[in-house]
Amino acid sequence: MAHPEPGTVVVTASGGGTYTQQVSTAGHTLLADEPVSVGGADAGPNPYELLLASLGSCTAITLRMYADRKGIPLTGATVRLRHDRVHAEDCEKCETEHGMLSRITREIELDGDLDDDQRAKLMLIADKCPVHRTLSSEIVIETRETGR
Template sequence: MSITAHTQKNYMVAISNGRHTILADEPEHDGGYDAGPNPYDLLLAGLAACTVITLHMYADRKQWPLEKVHVRLDHRKVSASECDDCESTGSAKVDIIDMDLSFEGALDAEQTARLMEIAKRCPVHRTLLSETKIRTHHEPTLTT
């Protein structure tokens, strides 16, 4: 999997996976043109999309009557001391992502509970919770 990105204008960025291109930008009050979601919006969008797809794939395999999944994600940074269930302590900042889910379809309580567990198993969710290394290299001839 490879993503490329390049400056369009100011903070506006064209992002491509080779088949699709989207724009990212900052809001006008931060100096952008508000031409697309900001980077944190895109991060949450990836998690939301992965969660919805994972839940539909699981329900399809189980032949459960899941018709639609609705996800709302909110991101904020808090001091570790404000986070009761965080491992970090002191003045460190912790990223909190709250995920609210609802389902449409004739699901029973057991199926709903299982889908809530499966939501935590989407690949993007697992990546965000795992140890991740980002290795940055200078490529003078890189163009996108």
């Protein structure tokens, strides 16, 4: 199968397991799957892990770009993420008041000889990464069947 054009991601069953999917981009191929505990073959990250990886990598890249541009001595950043569902009533910063909602917890470890002001600015910049902004805004997903 040829790789899709830049900006397009194609996901197809890989045939390697019940839920194993091949994810193809313009220049890369990887597998996504579900864990064995839910019937998958665990051949790759599950969809939520891929979502968290997108946010985490975008965060780290944004921090690196900002630090380089501003001459901040950031030597590295480690981003740890977790997804869970919480009752809306338990969420202080949420607009939704009832039912369950998704929560992503992101912890960022900044390395380097950084002062308090640099650390504070980097933490503010983390929330400005493009994936964070996408996930925090209204998203419209348009679905249509093709190939018929």
